Amino acid sequence: MQKLIIIIAMALVSYQAQAQKSAADKHLAGGGDFDLGMRTSVSFFNDAGYVGQGVGGQFRLRFLERLNTEWYADILATNIGNVGTRKDMHIGWSVMFYMFNTERVKGKFTPYIIAGHCFDGSHVFENRDHSNSGKINSSAVQMGLGTSYNITDNFDLTLTCQYMNHLGGHMHSEIYTDPEGYKRLNIERSSKTDFDGHLLVNLSLNVKLFDFWK
Amino acid sequence: MKRIIILILAIAAAKFAFSQNDNPKIKYHHMLRDGLSFAPGFMVNGMTNAYISGVLEYYIADHVSISSTAYYFLNSRKEALPEMAELKMNHQLYTGVQYHLLKDKAFDPYIGLEPGFALTQTRAAYPVNIENPSVTQIKDSNISMNPMLSLDAGFNVYAVKFFHLFVNVRYATGRHLGGPTSYNLSEITTSFGLGLNANFWNKKKK
Numbered sequence: 001m002q003k004l005i006i007i008i009a010m011a012l013v014s015y016q017a018q019a020q021k022s023a024a025d026k027h028l029a030g031g032g033d034f035d036l037g038m039r040t041s042v043s044f045f046n047d048a049g050y051v052g053q054g055v056g057g058q059f060r061l062r063f064l065e066r067l068n069t070e071w072y073a074d075i076l077a078t079n080i081g082n083v084g085t086r087k088d089m090h091i092g093w094s095v096m097f098y099m100f101n102t103e104r105v106k107g108k109f110t111p112y113i114i115a116g117h118c119f120d121g122s123h124v125f126e127n128r129d130h131s132n133s134g135k136i137n138s139s140a141v142q143m144g145l146g147t148s149y150n151i152t153d154n155f156d157l158t159l160t161c162q163y164m165n166h167l168g169g170h171m172h173s174e175i176y177t178d179p180e181g182y183k184r185l186n187i188e189r190s191s192k193t194d195f196d197g198h199l200l201v202n203l204s205l206n207v208k209l210f211d212f213w214k
Numbered sequence: 215m216k217r218i219i220i221l222i223l224a225i226a227a228a229k230f231a232f233s234q235n236d237n238p239k240i241k242y243h244h245m246l247r248d249g250l251s252f253a254p255g256f257m258v259n260g261m262t263n264a265y266i267s268g269v270l271e272y273y274i275a276d277h278v279s280i281s282s283t284a285y286y287f288l289n290s291r292k293e294a295l296p297e298m299a300e301l302k303m304n305h306q307l308y309t310g311v312q313y314h315l316l317k318d319k320a321f322d323p324y325i326g327l328e329p330g331f332a333l334t335q336t337r338a339a340y341p342v343n344i345e346n347p348s349v350t351q352i353k354d355s356n357i358s359m360n361p362m363l364s365l366d367a368g369f370n371v372y373a374v375k376f377f378h379l380f381v382n383v384r385y386a387t388g389r390h391l392g393g394p395t396s397y398n399l400s401e402i403t404t405s406f407g408l409g410l411n412a413n414f415w416n417k418k419k420k
Contacts, residue, residue, distance in 0.1 A: 035261070038309050040329035040363045053388065054331045055361035077329075077361055077391050085391040128394045140295055151313065156276045177358060182347045205311040207274055 006112070031067070032213030035060040037158075037206035043076050043088070044199040052086065052198075054080035060096075060206060068096040070116070083175050083184035084126050090164075092118020094142065104150050104208070106141040113145040114160060118142065124173050126185040134187040138168025142200065165197040225245045234274040238373040241413055242318055244250070247271045249380045253285060256399040263290040263304060269382070276317045280383025281308045282414075283366075283384075285403065299338035299397060302354060305330045306386065308364050309323030332360045336389040336397055360399065372411065378388060381406040 017147025041054035056074025063069065071093045077084040101110050119139050125133035144162030153155055169191040178184050253267035265288060271281040285306040308326030336355045341347035368382035390420045392396035 024241050038311075040327075042360070053363065055331055057398070075361060076357070077389070079389055079391055079396045081393050085396070087391075097411070127391070127396070128347065152275050152278055155311065180345075187258075193306060203327075205261050207280060207311070 010015075016022065016027050031062045031064045032211045033060070033062040033208050034210040034212055035062075035206040035208050037204045039072065039074060039127070041074055041076055041203075041206035042201045042202070043078065045197075050078050050080050052076040052084075054088075056090075058204065058206075059060055061212075065102045066098045068098070068112070070094045070096060071110075072112070079177050079185070080133070080173055080185065082127070083183045084124060084171065084173055084187075086124045088123075089121045090118045090140070091102045091120075092125050092140075092142075096146070104153055105204050106150055108150050109147050110112070110150065110156075111142075111145070114146050114162060115143040120166070122171055123186050124171050125187075126187075132185060133189065134171050134189050136171050136189060137170055138166050138170075140166045141199070142169075144200075146202075148206070156206050158202070158204045158206060160200075160202045160204070162200045162202070163191075163197055170196050231321070239313075240275045240318055240320055240322075241278050242322070244315060244415035245273045245413040247273075247279075247378065247409055247411040249378075249405075249407055251380075251405045252406030253403050253405035255285075255401045255403040257398070259298065259398055261290050261298065261301065263301065263401070264288040265306075265403065267281055267403070269380075269405075269409070271312065273314075277314045279312045279314065279324075279330065280310075281312050281326065282307070284308075285359070299336040299393060300393075301390075301397070302337050303335040303357065304332055304390075304399065305334075306362060308329060308362070308386075310364075312366075320372045322372065323367075324369065325367045326365070328364045328366060328384075330362045330364060330386075330387075332362050332388055332399055334358050334360055334392065334399065335399070336390060336393040338393045338395070340394050344371050355390075355393035358390055360388050360392075362386050362388035364400065368407070376410055376412060378393055378411050379406070380409050 006182030035058050038054045044051035054074050058072035060070050060072050061138045076088040094114050096112040096114045098112045115190040120140055121137045123135050142162045142164040146160030148156040172188045174186045248270045250268045254264040255263035265285040267285045271284045273279040287304040290301045291370045308328035308330030311325035312324045314324045321367050335357045339350035340353050342349045364384050364386035366384040371379040384403045387400040
């Protein structure tokens with residue numbers, strides 16, 4: 001049994017070494033780039049149809065010529081009709097697949113398909129009465145299209161449009177008028193899983209800092 | 215009128231500094247630049263604010279730099295608009311990128327995009343009892359962190375070896391969402407002054 005384990009381990013090490021050599025020979029076909037960036041986000045079709053504005057950051061690690069990964073965190077704030085506020089925090093990752101051009105050359109576009117997953121926390125409260133509030137943590141998947149415009153060989157401006165679909169419970173808020181004629185916010189929390197989501201548009205600036213494969 | 219005079223003085227100072235030395239052998243790539251100045255802010259709602267602003271910038275390429283700008287809120291002219299909620303805090307921090315139109319010139323115009331956030335607090339009328347919102351009391355709102363987006367433009371003039379003159383105009387947009395009503399933070403800020411610059415990395419290479 002011990003011999004068998006040793007043989008399997010050796011075979012794995014040998015396979016790994018071979019794979020690394022092969023990858024080194026090919027320079028992993030253009031991978032290895034590590035980018036750092038800032039993003040500004042706009043969220044559409046959010047709570048009660050109001051538009052949210054956000055800010056965040058990300059780093060990217062490109063594994064292959066056509067395959068990149070993005071690891072991000074952001075915070076979005078939505079003004080619900082001057083009556084309430086919704087704050088959403090996302091932390092997640094995405095895989096980017098470059099469909100056409102893969103070269104990071106000044107003046108060129110690199111379009112891609114993006115898909116990923118994130119964890120999110122939401123907090124909704126009424127502006128005049130913070131005790132009327134609700135919090136929820138859930139998970140979401142997102143998918144969309146994007147393109148980078150390479151301003152220089154190491155710096156790009158990226159526009160991404162994704163639909164984010166929440167998988168866990170939800171919070172819905174609705175503005176109503178109370179008997180005295182004042183606008184109030186009704187916050188409902190639902191633990192049911194449904195396919196509620198929102199459209200996210202991100203504009204980000206990314207700087208290539210290292211090439212890990214070199 | 216005061217703003218026009220300030221702008222004319224800034225342009226005249228830049229022109230003067232520029233004419234002093236047309237080619238100070240400035241190298242943008244790897245240069246580190248900083249600056250500190252007073253910055254007046256003009257909100258779209260008519261409020262005028264005063265800040266101390268600081269900028270730190272590093273040129274990662276001939277035309278591109280990464281930059282971080284902070285605004286420390288000092289005060290606002292509340293008396294101009296007594297009907298509005300008082301802005302008690304509006305500190306801002308932005309990080310982003312500047313694109314420099316020229317390469318290695320003493321006159322360095324640029325445009326940039328810097329997302330960031332504002333730490334804000336207002337003093338506004340809250341209902342004493344939410345069941346009877348017409349009776350209000352003035353109190354401070356919660357301190358709120360609000361996402362912001364800013365576009366900026368300006369120029370630097372590198373006339374002397376380690377010093378430069380900088381002029382910057384920024385339009386920032388966002389909302390304070392911690393008070394009884396949302397507060398529009400959209401504002402144009404201007405800053406100009408003398409900054410320090412050095413290019414340690416290029417010197418080492420020589």
